[in-house]
Amino acid sequence: MIGYKTLAVPGPTNMPFEIRQAMDVALEDHRAPDFPEFTKPLLEDVKSIFRTTEGRVFLFPGSGTGGWEAAITNCLSPADTVLTSSFGQFSGLWVEMCSRFRLNVLNYDLDWGEGVPLDLYRRRLEADKHHEIKAVLGCHNETATGVTSDIAGIREILDDLGHPALLFVDGVSSIGSIEFCMDAWGVDVAVAGSQKGFMMPTGMTLIGVSQKAMAACEKALHSSCYFDFRDMAKANDQGYFPYTPPATLMRGLRASIDMMHREGLDNVHARHKHLAEGVRAATRAWGLGNCARRSTLYSDTVTAVVVEPGFDANRIIQAAYHNYGVSLGAGLGKVAGKVFRIGHLGWLNEPMVLQALGGVELAMRDCGVNFTAGSGVGAAIEHYTDRREPLSLAAE
Amino acid sequence: MIGYKTLAVPGPTNMPFEIRQAMDVALEDHRAPDFPEFTKPLLEDVKSIFRTTEGRVFLFPGSGTGGWEAAITNCLSPADTVLTSSFGQFSGLWVEMCSRFRLNVLNYDLDWGEGVPLDLYRRRLEADKHHEIKAVLGCHNETATGVTSDIAGIREILDDLGHPALLFVDGVSSIGSIEFCMDAWGVDVAVAGSQKGFMMPTGMTLIGVSQKAMAACEKALHSSCYFDFRDMAKANDQGYFPYTPPATLMRGLRASIDMMHREGLDNVHARHKHLAEGVRAATRAWGLGNCARRSTLYSDTVTAVVVEPGFDANRIIQAAYHNYGVSLGAGLGKVAGKVFRIGHLGWLNEPMVLQALGGVELAMRDCGVNFTAGSGVGAAIEHYTDRREPLSLAAE
Amino acid sequence: MIGYKTLAVPGPTNMPFEIRQAMDVALEDHRAPDFPEFTKPLLEDVKSIFRTTEGRVFLFPGSGTGGWEAAITNCLSPADTVLTSSFGQFSGLWVEMCSRFRLNVLNYDLDWGEGVPLDLYRRRLEADKHHEIKAVLGCHNETATGVTSDIAGIREILDDLGHPALLFVDGVSSIGSIEFCMDAWGVDVAVAGSQKGFMMPTGMTLIGVSQKAMAACEKALHSSCYFDFRDMAKANDQGYFPYTPPATLMRGLRASIDMMHREGLDNVHARHKHLAEGVRAATRAWGLGNCARRSTLYSDTVTAVVVEPGFDANRIIQAAYHNYGVSLGAGLGKVAGKVFRIGHLGWLNEPMVLQALGGVELAMRDCGVNFTAGSGVGAAIEHYTDRREPLSLAAE
């Protein structure tokens, strides 16, 4: 392949040089006397990205799937009841995992493009007078459809009803990019991944755990040692780990957090929104649809673009990849062939988004899609320049 | 710290530039159309390091602990009986994990410095007429004491007795460094880690799984989705993964395997033996002991050096680290304060070993240990030069 | 700065990961016994990029300016007559250097936007019956105005007239990107730089030298030891250098040559033409001019875009840089404020060009330039997709 690839999937993302360099080091002894001087501030500072001071954040070698499993195996026991909803590939997989762990799953299976059904959740929780429901699951950002759900809304329901269920949130493609307030929203287990908003390589899951969730571990019949929160907490308190930690990724995380702090987390979120709106303007200019049903559901980290009925979206993805080295996200499961996805998260600015949109236009032209060349890119450019002050670079 | 650190722990190891560079790349789309062109040969070639053609090797974001858990959760069910032995920190932790997963554990708790007790295993298996024992565990290389056990011997017993138990082996600090023959020894689950003989960063566990072990998955009551062998096998067959794989580490693994192939796996093993013997010569010259009870148990990847009774070995470790940037392994558990450990595995040649031994001598002098400066280094030099042809560089 | 910078200057260029990695190594002993095993093939293979088999190529720590100086100090003596032309910043500086070295300079000072004046050169050489002119200078690609001159044409004149003058060519921003045939064109000294078509960091000048030029060294009154061709040739013949060579850059050059060979030098040139035409289509769509006077002069590595009279082009450059991290080339000397330059050379594909063009559009919008957003990008997209098969990625 000649020239750089254009990485426009919703994770992994474009990795900043600063993070790449931070990890480009000799391996280190994770039992060294001064290792805690590195790990303790890291474990403290990562909490700011989850916006928690009450809870703690654990770092496991793993993926988001590991984070889902950690939530279940630490806090629940077989046959426990959970309230869930599925409206996309990833929300659906977590629900399926609940079944495999032999939980009693109360699931709302919704159209893809929908989000967490607050009304249905409220009704079901209201009906749960005996508090059989031990945990409520919410997918904050469904990566397959580009839908962001209202997690604060779930908390409001639980609080209104005085329901003690734990709140588990999949924040893999939201935390670090979209506003996420673990404490304010009363999230008990929040699952994140290194390769999304944290702009790092794959291989680490970051799990925010509230004190309430830690307490729940005491009663749960654990079925994992690897993901055991209590083992991890005990070792972390000394600045160490119960087994070999992903030290190289942790060096990257240090850089990632420092970068987010420097930009300011609010600015990070605002930048994602700003860039996402350009992508949505392009989509409209192309005359194509957004898989998310309503504008209130639009995700600021990924847009699933719906192609014309009958047209196979995978042709665009193939053309983009093979002809121009542009990686777009494919439609998964129920929307396979119906959408292509543009990831717009992480270490990104306006020209980088224009590169991705330009790549889409090249591919659509190669596939004979009917649109005006430059129209999508132009719409994004108009959006980006209609503001008084350019956003992204002013931030640092 | 001025100058390079001297990394003389038994993993992580010194990382070759070739591996570091292979991982120093942009992040990549693990769902790209051509990703299988990378993964399929990788998954095939990694088998050669385990010396298996019949089995397969899975790559999980994780640590050796994750590998232990994967063996248990995939192939066994609660209350299954396992035959185990503990004679060091790591063999002991795996046995403890068996208990936490509510297995029925038949354990031989031996003095630290011993290895897998073949005679006791034979007797116990002989007595198991009804084949209650579902799995036999063996720690190939106990990293805490520098003891290598006879895994082929376990296989011989099982075969002699026609016992159908699965054979699980912890090869974390042996595979890639010390001879390991998964097929020839009939190993059913072999656990390795990226940060030892594979010379890579921490964060990936490599698990060799026999067809017999894959079949056992069908009957076992799984308690993990994350480590599920069958999900992984199904996706791997297409060149993909059931969830986000550690792609960056996999790029490093490609380089690691290529390097081992270029050197020749037999040469890799011979080099480790050659270098280890120099360390043992140094230890003798210092007048200190080896934690391994008998020379047949001496490990070629790590030596646990026993200090004089009453002397705190941790003083040497602290002096080495703080005064000279030399990382030695501490004594763990029962041998804490009694030994310091010198790792001698991975990307290593004679001058690198001399650097570590020199570092030990500096630290011992600072601690007032009574020995002749240069004696240990000199003994190693004599050993290394008593051969006709120098080994390590001739190999490539 | 958030996100990657967009590097759209005519050198340095976007550096491929392969080259970056090749240089990301430990320092090495350039007097090592096996150093010639690396240098000899390198010095041989680099000749292919200059398309010479008769001449040789020297590598100096230096810049293009050093290359100009090397040509003068090795092959000429004070008071020697040279025939030159200046039509831009860089052609002009070389001429100025000739004066500083006390040469007798016959210079044609042309409008910026013009190229080497073949007719004038012919007339002057024809008149030089006594062959006073010792060297003819030609700037192959004037980086300041985006003009490519006809070097083969100069050779034709010299041959027609049987004139023995040496032919010196500044190929800094052409060699490796635009067709350059040292032997076929009878070039005696050809100057290139590491940071243009070779896609490497700044710091090395590569100088192609014909046998005729080597012979000329014998008679010239040298005024440099550092740039001495004969010292270099003598040491190079043994695979070594007369003083410390830029070994790290040479590792990068190895990778650079390998990459160009893999793509095929003809393909490299065709790709540059293809991408350049997209940029020119965009320029036309914006309603702006090209600093080069005629389409036959258009450079395939850089386009100097002429803005509306009275508008300060530097405003666009400042907005692009400060608001979007896009580096454009400024107008130099006589065209300062009248043009901005888009570099399109090196490790580049279509989406990367679209990123640069998109960046220009963002900046022009911020400056109130009157054009339709997306029009330039769209024109380039149309150009890139009007061909049957996409070019750049098919090449490897």
Next chain:
Amino acid sequence: MIGYKTLAVPGPTNMPFEIRQAMDVALEDHRAPDFPEFTKPLLEDVKSIFRTTEGRVFLFPGSGTGGWEAAITNCLSPADTVLTSSFGQFSGLWVEMCSRFRLNVLNYDLDWGEGVPLDLYRRRLEADKHHEIKAVLGCHNETATGVTSDIAGIREILDDLGHPALLFVDGVSSIGSIEFCMDAWGVDVAVAGSQKGFMMPTGMTLIGVSQKAMAACEKALHSSCYFDFRDMAKANDQGYFPYTPPATLMRGLRASIDMMHREGLDNVHARHKHLAEGVRAATRAWGLGNCARRSTLYSDTVTAVVVEPGFDANRIIQAAYHNYGVSLGAGLGKVAGKVFRIGHLGWLNEPMVLQALGGVELAMRDCGVNFTAGSGVGAAIEHYTDRREPLSLAAE
């Protein structure tokens, strides 16, 4: 080659990760509006390493040889008289260069192992009543023989005599490692190289220039444009360069200076002395000689070890390199075959020196040299541990 190479030549040196990472970046536009924000503090701070506040330091793509040439071509004119001394390969080459530039050279050709002959210099300068001598040359650290000369002593003579000659110093293998005081010693041109005490790759020469030397440029008949101090000064004053600068190396220099400041320049010098003494202790323990004639001449950056008469030192160098990957410096010129050189400068601590010494011992054993294995390493260890507090790591 298996394992890291041991780089024990007197430059290039072991490169710190911090410097390597600082240079492992995207290429950058050296005409960017904010480039001076980087270059101005850099050009200011580098002066501290030369210990000058009155003078300035120029950075050229080049080598030490380029630095020598810059001194001559900027400050002198053909036929000017210079007072010089040669007592090794590098002092000799600079003298030879003076001749090639047609200077009138008054040279003292001394035995190799001697240093700058202060008495002879005094006598000659005293005799120079008419101040015909325009410049006095001194090689601060002769890399070929491991001899450090007394530059302050030259200044004292010049001051005593009120002689106005410029003082040119070759500090290539001293500046950044051994005490060097440009202002206090009244040095007018001080030449350094990136690949020695600055711990960087080859390719940049750093030249300290006094105001007196700058003034001398005005009267000199320059014969270089490339190395022109006045062009450079003029551009540097704006934060720019007269031609493409080695920006990547400059990023490395930023890190290098920061590291030296953090350690403290006095500590850097003390560390070099401390480490060098260990090497000299080893040499004595082996029963071998030091090429430097007197202990007052011993260099703290390189030791030229004299082997037994009749024994070919190159055999040790070859064995070290081919059998163990240890790069030692060869004897050059008059001492070829009589010495091997151990470089001990740059990013170095005690265990790294022991690695090099261990490597020498391995090679000497392979060559049948008669000595006790471990004796040299042991002597160094004794030296390093006889101090109350270990030096190198305490510094940071």
